[in-house]
Amino acid sequence: MSVKDSATVARRAPLLDAGLLWGSIGVLAFSVTFPASEAALPAFGAVTVGLGRAIPAALLGAVCLLAARAPRPTANQWRRLALVAVGVVVGFPLCSVLALRDTTSAHSAVLVGLLPAATAALAVVRGGERPKWPFWAACGFGMVTVLGFAVVQGAGQIRVADLWLLAAVGLAALGYTEGGVLARELGGWQVISWALLLALPAVIPVTLLTAEPWHAPDVNAWLGLAYVSAVSMFAGFYAWYRGLALGGIARISQLQLLQPVLTLMWSALLLSQHISPATAGAAVLVIAAVAVTQRTRSRVATQVSGDRTAPVPR
Numbered sequence: 001m002s003v004k005d006s007a008t009v010a011r012r013a014p015l016l017d018a019g020l021l022w023g024s025i026g027v028l029a030f031s032v033t034f035p036a037s038e039a040a041l042p043a044f045g046a047v048t049v050g051l052g053r054a055i056p057a058a059l060l061g062a063v064c065l066l067a068a069r070a071p072r073p074t075a076n077q078w079r080r081l082a083l084v085a086v087g088v089v090v091g092f093p094l095c096s097v098l099a100l101r102d103t104t105s106a107h108s109a110v111l112v113g114l115l116p117a118a119t120a121a122l123a124v125v126r127g128g129e130r131p132k133w134p135f136w137a138a139c140g141f142g143m144v145t146v147l148g149f150a151v152v153q154g155a156g157q158i159r160v161a162d163l164w165l166l167a168a169v170g171l172a173a174l175g176y177t178e179g180g181v182l183a184r185e186l187g188g189w190q191v192i193s194w195a196l197l198l199a200l201p202a203v204i205p206v207t208l209l210t211a212e213p214w215h216a217p218d219v220n221a222w223l224g225l226a227y228v229s230a231v232s233m234f235a236g237f238y239a240w241y242r243g244l245a246l247g248g249i250a251r252i253s254q255l256q257l258l259q260p261v262l263t264l265m266w267s268a269l270l271l272s273q274h275i276s277p278a279t280a281g282a283a284v285l286v287i288a289a290v291a292v293t294q295r296t297r298s299r300v301a302t303q304v305s306g307d308r309t310a311p312v313p314r
Contacts, residue, residue, distance in 0.1 A: 085175075
């Protein structure tokens, strides 16, 4: 390695490591979301766990914004924050919890394994990148694998729960992509804090009017609700958006290759769920497909979506 190359690596290594570190923390936080949601769901119901979790998370965000005296977003940033709110504050939590009423967190983890490819694809479109055909072929293979798994598990048909999960994937990819771009301008914790506050006027009345009665929540249910509110809906996004901003959306999103495996592990450890060979095999195929999308993006895609030169507010 030449002196020039060594200097380049030395100059870029700290920033690269930071993006991977923050992204990995976010993935670890999100990997417990499905088991925690499943633990809270019987006692609190889908609306409270899916939408209601945003209320305490928004309060945490408001405290942080006030303490930091954060400047208000611009009009353009508010419009983009609305996409974040629709995707990750309302869409993904509600759709995924509605799915968990009729399926397990282990099954859900396989379908959500498509999220890295969906996020990378949106980053490609938003950045005007032109990946080579193997990228799209791998995305298609992953989608076919997931749909095939859903059909087999559903005794020959796709269940409503699987449709909810696919909708959750699309909405999360939207929120991740736009939030990752905004994090370069506002900072990761400010993006999720403002998005939570933006959604709050709609979340509160809908939750109060449509939430099911609580059914004697036990300690596990309370812990599950606390986790999805404080970690899945707030702290995890601070780390995740900061990682996306530092390391590039398409590249850091591929860290979620580990999320299905981690979720399967948590489902077995925390909920004692049996992981069937079909579930494990489908997870491996989805991971392989998404890995190919990472390796086959064009050089232009890597340069644009992986740009790490933008300053990231703290």
